Amino acid sequence: MTGTARIAVLTSGGDAPGMNAAVRSVVRTAMANGAEAVAIRHGYEGLLDNDFVPMTLGSVGGILDRGGTFIGTSRSERMFTEEGLDHSAAVLAEQGVTGLIVIGGDGTYRAAEELHRRGVKVIGVPGTIDNDINATDTTIGFDTAQNTICDATSKVRDTASSHERTFIIEVMGRSCGMLALYAGLAAGADCILVPEVPWRIEDICASVSQGIARGKKHSIIVVSEGAAHAFGLAEDLTKACGHQVRAVVLGHIQRGGSPSAFDRTLASRMGAAAVEALLDGESGKAVCLQNADMALEELAKCYSHHHEMKRHIYDLAMVLAR
Numbered sequence: 001m002t003g004t005a006r007i008a009v010l011t012s013g014g015d016a017p018g019m020n021a022a023v024r025s026v027v028r029t030a031m032a033n034g035a036e037a038v039a040i041r042h043g044y045e046g047l048l049d050n051d052f053v054p055m056t057l058g059s060v061g062g063i064l065d066r067g068g069t070f071i072g073t074s075r076s077e078r079m080f081t082e083e084g085l086d087h088s089a090a091v092l093a094e095q096g097v098t099g100l101i102v103i104g105g106d107g108t109y110r111a112a113e114e115l116h117r118r119g120v121k122v123i124g125v126p127g128t129i130d131n132d133i134n135a136t137d138t139t140i141g142f143d144t145a146q147n148t149i150c151d152a153t154s155k156v157r158d159t160a161s162s163h164e165r166t167f168i169i170e171v172m173g174r175s176c177g178m179l180a181l182y183a184g185l186a187a188g189a190d191c192i193l194v195p196e197v198p199w200r201i202e203d204i205c206a207s208v209s210q211g212i213a214r215g216k217k218h219s220i221i222v223v224s225e226g227a228a229h230a231f232g233l234a235e236d237l238t239k240a241c242g243h244q245v246r247a248v249v250l251g252h253i254q255r256g257g258s259p260s261a262f263d264r265t266l267a268s269r270m271g272a273a274a275v276e277a278l279l280d281g282e283s284g285k286a287v288c289l290q291n292a293d294m295a296l297e298e299l300a301k302c303y304s305h306h307h308e309m310k311r312h313i314y315d316l317a318m319v320l321a322r
């Protein structure tokens with residue numbers, strides 16, 4: 001790049017704990033390298049509406065430990081039109097932006113790829129609790145969301161044991177079962193339902209009954225929202241097992257809260273790696289965590305299919321749940 005680089009950053013799609021840490025890292029790394037930093041508010045909607053805010057070192061003070069995203073986010077339908085994409089590229093050129101960093105999930109990456117095709121220099125950073133982005137070992141927010149689910153599951157287990165009940169806990173993840181699988185394993189769930197693995201009500205019922213027969217005082221079933229809905233499943237299981245089954249939907253609680261140390265560190269490393277990639281002239285790529293190191297992969301590779309669920313982790317969870 002010639003002249004002063006002007007790096008813009010936005011967060012897009014569902015917020016994830018650690019997004020603030022990533023923005024902080026982008027701003028401070030850019031400034032440490034003599035570049036200007038600017039934030040775009042409310043994700044792609046703010047880009048379309050020219051909502052730019054200049055950043056200083058102080059603008060990103062006090063946000064490292066805060067959940068959500070202080071620059072705002074959105075799910076932008078306008079960004080998935082030719083007109084919206086052309087307009088966004090024009091806005092970035094008018095604003096003198098030499099490089100754009102987008103922090104979000106697969107929808108965010110798809111739009112970024114379109115901007116790249118229109119000549120915008122852009123790098124993606126994976127920010128989503130779903131951990132559904134291909135080519136990266138994990139995403140910003142996944143660790144914190146797992147901890148939130150574990151904490152909630154422990155609380156549900158207290159009441160489940162007291163009443164000797166079966167509970168279904170529905171967790172997020174869209175069509176990807178990573179969050180349910182890893183949180184279910186960490187929380188010691190008795191059964192985990194994910195979209196990637198077919199399941200039958202009879203098998204769940206048999207596993208609950210076996211647990212009761214060996215003296216278990218509770219059964220916790222963690223279900224990914226992409227596999228089944230908790231309330232419908234509770235009704236079906238109640239009929240199939242012959243005892244009352246309760247349901248809990250954790251919902252957006254999973255997206256909030258202070259990011260874990262892991263997510264803060266990951267976000268800090270990824271934000272810096274994204275700035276370095278832009279300054280090195282890279283574009284159309286996303287930062288990934290691969291075997292504990294930062295790597296760059298083509299954006300298209302990251303969103304073309306979901307992060308593949310490791311079957312042996314699922315099998316392990318099932319063995320330990322017995």
Ligand code: F6P
Binds near residue numbers: 128
């Ligand atoms: O992608 C993150 C996520 O939290 C998914 O797990 C969930 O399906 C979705 O966003 C919910 O989106 P919204 O907040 O728009 O309802």
